[in-house]
Amino acid sequence: MDFNENKAIYLQIVEYTCEQILLKKWTLEEKIISIRDLAIMMEVNPNTVQRAYDFLQQLEIITNKRGIGYFVEADAIEKILSFRREQFIENELPVVFRNMYLLKIDLTEMKRQYEQFVKDNFKNK
């Protein structure tokens, strides 16, 4: 896997896991790939994957069934969305706002652009 240069590896593994669940490649309430197998796949230290899984457990996205493995929680999707929303508002929105301010793009223009974008990419599909 190609890692981003700037973000802590364990957080990138968290993101990867969330993506697999959102894309429905990993099924709700089913067992997920073990720490060791994911470490081998990503060529990272198993302790790093452990840290990512611990973090996902804290967010209640996955759960550890002792002796069996890690499972996706039934309401993982909602948990992921709320976590990702928080992240977006905290990290990405300030960059967008800064550029809007610098480039003098007002909210009406933004709204028009946003609606056009949704129409082009997500409607009629």
Next chain:
Amino acid sequence: MIQIQHLSFGYNKKKLLYKDLTLTLQSGSIYGLLGKNGAGKSTLLKNLVGLLFPKGGSIEVNGFDPRKRQPSFLETIYLIPEEVYVPALTINGYQRLFSPFYPGFDSAKFTSYLEQLDVKDEGKLNTLSFGQQKKFIIAFALACNTKVLLLDEPTNGLDIPSKMRFRKLISGIFTEDRMIFISTHQIRDLDNLIDRVIIVDEGELLLHASVGMIAEKLCFKTVNEIRDPADILYKEESLRGISVVIENKHGEESKVNLEHLFNAVTENPEKAKAIFQTRKNS
């Protein structure tokens, strides 16, 4: 567990490589030993297996004194040197002769590691290329299942696909009760495997910290301008801006760049020691 206490070592009496080095290493970690050329990385590994003896101080590896070279100690540790030596034997001949020294040796795993590293049985080992010989020794060493595995520049001589397979093998064999200790310059080959970093320079321990701790104390990022030069431990200009290593005062989570870390710590040893509170006895 490895305990190094007040170690001093030198090949010649006047110039010591290590002066009063104290270090404790635990199982369940993959250590990365970083140091410049001639810093004494290989020397330290040789002291740990009993190939060289300390001039002062002591070393204890899982309760054994390496100097005594007891068989019960030697069967628990394996050093893969940078330049491997293989005799004029076939793979089977080598296994028959050397595997009995390691009670944990797993013949099925040995075959699988050889396959994964693409080492084929092609006659005498000494006729193979350097890279193939090295991969053979890596496969043999991993199959020995020793509690301590020391690797000196393991990726030197490995081709591109072999480096990838090597990383996968290491993530696969690493367990809580094992210790893997890698000395290397090729940091990029291994940086996501290493979870604890040791930096030595001029006979001194400059840093011993987990990658998590490093990310907590230092921030690695690319900026457009430098606001407070006093905070900078290392900077490097690139196309994207200026890559810097600064003290992490705002709890930012960044990816540890081991090359930049190494430069930061060796250029500002005192500052680094203050940030990590590296003392002579850590």
